[in-house]
Amino acid sequence: MQIVGVTTQHEVYVASKTHKFRMNEMLVIEDEALYFPKGEVVETFSYNRYIPMGFDKGIADDQVLKTLEHIGYDIGADDINLAKVRLFEEAVQPIQTGANVRHPEFSEISSLLVKTSPEDGLLLGEVKSTDFIESTLPDHLKGLLHIQDHDQVRKQNGVPFIFDIRAMQQYPHIGVFGGSGSGKSFGLRVMLEEIMKLQIPSLVFDPHFEMNFATQAKEVANAPSYRDRYIVVQIGQDVGVDFSALSTRDVERLLSAAGSLTESMINVIQTVHKRKDSYQSFSDRVANLAEALELGKQKVEAMLHDAGMTRDEINRFATFKRLLDQYGSLPLASIKGIQWRVNRLYQAGxxxxxxxxxxxxxxAGKLVVIQGAVWLLQVFSSYVIGALYGKRRSFRDAKLQQKQGEFFPPFIVVTDEAHNFAPKGYDAPAKSVLKEIAQEGRKYGVFLIFATQRPTLLDETITAQLNSKFVFRTVRGTDIQTIKEETDLTHDEGKRLPYLRSGDVFISSAIMGRTMAVRIRFAHSASPHTLNPFDELKKMKEQDSEQLLKALDSYLPLAEMSIMNHLTNLNQDAEKNWDVQTWKQELERLSSEGVIKKEKTPFATLYTRP
Known part of the structure; x- marks a missing residue:
């Protein structure tokens, strides 16, 4: 391998007759005067004498061709492999043409690839095209993970990518971007497994009900179990909002998530809500006020002077009068709107x-997975993140002021479909607290991991604060443009984004100081959504056929005209509620599939065992 063509301080061309270059491959240039500069392949090209085309385009220009001829390449006869190599550090002068190039040993590039130990960081995958370095890897970096490659699971044969999570103190927050089927959710699962390994407290909002780690992957022997490292809770069943702890502003945010609020409705909340109100006291006050306004002040006063009323009725109308005196100027429609929103949230639990x-x-240092519908997660997240962030902030502020405060641990907030929680261009219940954490959370030890298919729809203030970005396959031009603006991905890497394999990712991180191409490791746990829906459909049909055959077994051979006689027993045995026509259709289907045999006789149509 040799340097050819015109060189600059930051880019060179390398040629070889025997070695086929790969994207992101690392090379060392044997130029002692420049301290053996190192670089990475960013573009590759191969020329074969049987396909004499392409030298008028791409990286093989006239200067490269002349150099190849001068150093002994036969353009007409040889297979020539070319690579454009971008140097990791700019050289002080152009590199000498003709200089030899070789693969590095791990010790030469260890500072570029590994920033921390596997025990202290997140072991997320394998740096692509580093198998040439595998033989010089130290033992403590070998055999750490498995990789899924072309439908096979293989052992690690390159340099492991270990994310230095401790460096988030300086470079906080992570963004995980990628389209559907890109491996984004899989990558997020691996990240959460590593967070559980380090026992870092985390809060995960899971709108897809997929962040369950109970099922271990069968493909990886001796995979660690995470059963004791996480808990799953559902909104309305296991967790909810303590209404009496809400401020008036919190109530506004919650009710706006149940349905947008008008200025008049906001005024109703600010007027009617009282500090330390329970759900019951607030909802009763709103409901009584609505009923009082519907009756009208004159009717309420008239009822109070009715001698035939019981004490309970007198108390009820006295409450109506008091509410009318206090809030009678509020519009009924707005009060009804607030009543509907409060009831909706209550019905959701x-x-x-x-x-x-x-x-x-x-x-306890666990991963807490919160599941629920997206709209309910939006409502709940604003409350729970605000409450926990407030506790952590109070503890840190008290410590800085040398006061005694109740300890609350640092934690990470993780959201999938993050553009629903912090959208660009409009408000959302949790947006303000998430923006505050994005800008100031580093000081208090609270960090964000935001995963989304649509980075363009994510709030720009938050996107700008994501110092590490994991970019999976992305197809939409607007999203690619956003990613290129927010990372140091080159033009060539941007062009590769729509064609990345599922599980391949560009990691652009201020912690690493450059963009790296990585293949995410095989997860130790399996997602509950791994079954192909078409396989699921086939499996359910097979199970249904087995159930029917079992129910029919004692009735075969069965004449078509006898179905009516056995209908009640057939339905009971098959756990169905079908009529005669439906049973005929199902018998016809089973016979067409060869499960049972259909025979036509002069007297009847019979269904028998095959």
């Missing part, structure tokens, strides 16, 4: 629990 189990999980 939001006010029937508290967040104690989440706080206990965070204190």
């Amino acid at each position: 939001l006010f029937q629990q508290n967040i104690r189990v989440i706080e206990q999980g965070i204190h």
